[in-house]
Amino acid sequence: MAKLSAKEIVDSLKEMTLLEIKEVVDLVKEEFGVDPTAVAVAAAPAAQVEEGPSSFNVVLTAAGANKIAVIKLVRDITGLGLKEAKDIADNGGVVKEKATKEEADAMKAQFEEAGATVELQ
Numbered sequence: 001m002a003k004l005s006a007k008e009i010v011d012s013l014k015e016m017t018l019l020e021i022k023e024v025v026d027l028v029k030e031e032f033g034v035d036p037t038a039v040a041v042a043a044a045p046a047a048q049v050e051e052g053p054s055s056f057n058v059v060l061t062a063a064g065a066n067k068i069a070v071i072k073l074v075r076d077i078t079g080l081g082l083k084e085a086k087d088i089a090d091n092g093g094v095v096k097e098k099a100t101k102e103e104a105d106a107m108k109a110q111f112e113e114a115g116a117t118v119e120l121q
Contacts, residue, residue: 056104056120058096063089064115073114077107089116 074085
């Protein structure tokens with residue numbers, strides 16, 4: 001049996017579905033007793049997996065009943081003054097642009113805990 005180069009293996013992974021790649025990973029685990037998740041992760045971009053947007057805008061749509069807590073939160077996140085933060089709490093608007101998924105989720109959780117409504121765009 002001819003030995004395959006790393007490039008040939010990657011080229012063959014490009015032609016596989018994710019389910020087929022998972023089967024290969026499971027076979028490697030079984031045959032060699034190792035967890036080749038690094039190989040599976042490296043192969044995912046080659047398979048052109050869409051993950052969605054990498055940055056989000058955190059948009060305040062409604063401050064809710066506890067507006068003072070929301071104003072404080074806007075000030076903490078943005079560094080804006082009291083008047084500007086109050087304007088965002090009253091009228092809604094972008095609190096943070098180009099936040100990572102983790103940052104956006106954390107901010108959304110904080111705003112929802114304070115009673116506000118937030119959208120991630």
